[in-house]
Amino acid sequence: MFRLEINKDWKLHESLLRVEKEQWAYVHGLKDGWYTCSLPADVRMPLIKEGVIKDPVLADYCRESEWIEKRAWWFERTFDSSEVDRDEDIIELILEGLDSRSDIFINGQYIGSHYSVHYPFVYDIKEMIKEGENVITVRVTSGLETVSDQDLSELNHAVCLETDNGGKYRGDARRAFVRRPQYTVGWDWGPKVVTCGITGGARLEGHKKIALREVCLHTEEVGEQAKLKLMLNVENLGFISSRDGAYKVRISYENKPVFEQTYDDRLFTSGYNYFEEEITLSDPELWWPNGYGKQPLYEVQVEAACEGSVEKYPAFSYGIRKLELDTSVLEGKDRKFQFVINNKPIYCKGGNWIPNDFIYARVTDEKYRVLIDEAAEANFNMLRIWGGGLYERDIFYRLCDVKGILVWHDFMFACSTYPDHRQWFREEMRREFDYQTKRLRSHCCLGLFCGTNEVHWLFNSTDNPKWGIEFTYEHQYGMYVANILSKEIIHANCPFIPYWNSSPYGGELPNDDTVGDIHHWQQAYMSKKMEERIEAKDYDKIKAKFVSEYGYVGPCCMETILEYMDGQPLCRTSEVWQMHNNVFEKDTVNTAIEKNYVDHADKLSLEDYITYAGMVHGMMYGYSLEAMRFKEQCYGGLFWMYNDAWGEVGWTIIDYYLRRKIAYYGVKRALAHRKFTMRLIDGSIILQGANDTPDPLSVKADFGYVSFDGTFRETKEIQLEVSPGERTYLLKEKLPDRDYKKGTIMLYIHDENIDNIWLRLDDMRNLAFEKSPVICTADHQEGSDRTLTVHSEAFAHGVHIKGNYRCSDNYFDLLPGETKTFTIKNAGQASLELTSVK
16 A cells, blocks of 8 residues: 655636636646645635735734635646556545535546535546646635525525624525535634635555555443454455455554454455454553543554555554443433443533634644643543534544543534435435544544534524424424434444434423533523623523533733734724624623723723733633532533634633633633532532542641631631542531621632632622732742742732733632742743732
8 A cells, every 4th residue: 555645736726616627628727827835725825825815814804805705716736657556456536625615637537526525535546647747636616606595495594694693794594505614604703704725635545455444443341351342344445356364453552562463364355344353451541531530542553464465554542441421310300411431420521612713724733732732731621522613633633532631522513404305415414424433433532422503402493483494304404414314323333422412402492401411591691681691600500411502701812912903903892803802792791890890891991901801701611610510410511612713802711822811710720620619509608529530639628707808717627528530518507697798708728739719709899808919929930930929918819920921820819818839831031020900
């Protein structure tokens, strides 16, 4: 076998849409107007490089390049016949990502069309390769141009558009018919930037006699021994003859083999040959989600041989873990929705993941590394890949394996009905599901496949009669692919990975809090009542078993705002600013600042606006994530959303430029692997301990009422014990009669690695405390990092180091008399400004 990467040295030319595939020779013969590029390549990338357009994620430049979707784009690349082994039986051209409608040619000969970005184009071109120079040509369009009004009428136009929410210039109902990343037509958190290009890699692969098409490994049992099941698929390329062969499996851990076996005398009949083997490993090192244990990874190597030809499957890492989804009955109609890893119930904590750029082809490996590192540092153990985006590149899943981040994986459907009554659409979905489930099934991070984002919830006639959708068995508007086809593919390819029909889903109606997961929007940020949008304590009322989506918005740091505004006036009422303001913001940020801090938020300086809005953002996420984890029968909380595709006042805690928002720190503290939380319920203080770690938690603490100025302290020492991997209620006491404007119940942990906490009973502006001086008692430098120890005699709120630094903690509260140590990355010899927020 051979593999030839052909990602460099491509050319690109534009044409009118009416220049169809039959006019290949005309385009090929053009001498001028060609751009150069490497793959992956969205057409905007060379256009930006050559100064033809401005970057659409800056200012309001996205509107200047909308013409791109109204053109056809022709990619060409040559290769020499000497670069391939023409003695192979087949030589396949593999184009990993085509966005979205494509026609493919070899030496001017049309070989096929492709209609989806979500699985690759593969074609044997051996017979078309000629001596000397060969030309690959790919004509790509957005695919939207193929959708007619008659097509849309079959869906009753039931496609969510952001124009309905005040999102000017955002949305396109035609997306429902095109297998492209749905978000590129615009969403509440970003503009319309309709992508187009060869957005994956390209290569030639040669195979002789056999091709090793699939290898699947999964864990069936864990204990003193791990029982694994291996499946491999060897294709015999001989059409009429059987062949004798063999295959070899080698599994290593830390470069030492733990299993190696050759399976001889295997018969390969023509076409596909599926083999299954059981493998037993003694004393296995088990893989755990972040916090619950380590993430040891084994290396798996598989090769097959036949009559002198050897096929090696790409080596891959594998984490041994058993995964289940527990939906057993709790009481009445209530059921659990709990992930169980290695027979241990897990509380899932983290956020929702979207594509990292509106030009997703240009996302670097380094950006993936930073984002997954930051998620792990913020104590995530789950990310949900949202259904309006992409099946991510391989590096994303490898990094999640390494960092212990479980992946809830939507299939790519979001906020729309779909034409799954059409046979062509069903066949496209079958190819997509088949490819992606086979590609991803051996990753230990894969926790769940999910049919859609919000399709069941938004378009049923009870929850949303406005759409006029009535499901019939022959016309299911997207229900068929989620309820039937996807389950069929999962059962065939990876029955060991749980499947859930949609998000939200479960109960008599989707979004029922008795069964499955919910999206908590209507009584929170998307409520018509402003008071519900900005009240953190309302999250204590949630009764759901798993919250997979909810959110709150906040601004980026000053450096990021300056970057994405690109020299435009920093006026918060300007059209450009509002374009980078989430569609659902609707003056919520200013109102929340006024509720919690100061009057006339619209008059604040930009610096103060960022600080106060960021503090509210962090408080809302921190309090809500605590509230979900506090609930004994809630088994997971994921906020919307973790990362961003451009810069804006929006949901995320890591911005487009990989800078942390203030809210990052509130989330990190709320999701700490060892944490205590207090709530006031029916006049009593309830103290909960959460210990995700594999070690028992045993600490002493001082508990009781303390005044904010530190002059009055009425506490007692208590012992706190939490078993490994458990959440436990530790204490229940009647709230004492004290002045809760001037103080509150506080918990001082006798362990500097666990956060002290205080009981929040009112908005910050209603609490009577002065801005306390925070003293730095030690400043130690090691390399480029600094470690600071700080102290305050009175309560200090929002203690932080000014500037865009990455800290182990920042924007935290200090209790009266508390001393805290934290680190600042890459601070060097800089003059650091330590301050707090009142």
